[in-house]
Amino acid sequence: MASLTLPRALYRALVEEARHSLPNECCGLLGGHGQAVKEILPAANALSSPTMFEIAPRELFELMRRLRNKQLQLVGIYHSHPAGDNAPSARDRERAYYPEAAYVIVSPAPEAPRPVRAFRLRGQEWDEWEVEVVD
Ligand SMILES: [Zn+2]
Numbered sequence: 230m231a232s233l234t235l236p237r238a239l240y241r242a243l244v245e246e247a248r249h250s251l252p253n254e255c256c257g258l259l260g261g262h263g264q265a266v267k268e269i270l271p272a273a274n275a276l277s278s279p280t281m282f283e284i285a286p287r288e289l290f291e292l293m294r295r296l297r298n299k300q301l302q303l304v305g306i307y308h309s310h311p312a313g314d315n316a317p318s319a320r321d322r323e324r325a326y327y328p329e330a331a332y333v334i335v336s337p338a339p340e341a342p343r344p345v346r347a348f349r350l351r352g353q354e355w356d357e358w359e360v361e362v363v364d
Pocket residue numbers: 308309310316317318321334
């Protein structure tokens with residue numbers, strides 16, 4: 230299983246953002262190098278929805294520019310699932326426009342066994358990646 234490396238402070242920040250965004254989904258980009266996340270770039274959920282997210286094209290453009298200015302790559306795209314399993318939905322697959330990126334799904338639920346999970350689309354199937362939290 231491939232893995233995504235996530236610093237502990239960013240792991241905590243993702244879970245906190247998912248909780249603060251309740252009842253809606255949060256979303257944003259993960260910048261870094263290869264499979265190592267170095268930075269979180271939060272975005273507004275343009276849909277303000279508990280079951281869907283969208284980053285407005287203008288904001289996405291801005292965030293991509295910030296990544297380039299910092300010489301970071303787009304490692305992943307994250308969003309939260311306020312209710313239910315933090316595994317990709319059918320809609321997530323339909324809208325996975327960046328197949329090179331890891332799709333990271335965060336659960337705000339205190340009882341979630343794995344609050345941050347990462348997936349990558351291979352054809353029509355999702356491969357789950359291990360999320361390696363590093364200090
Ligand atoms: Zn989703």
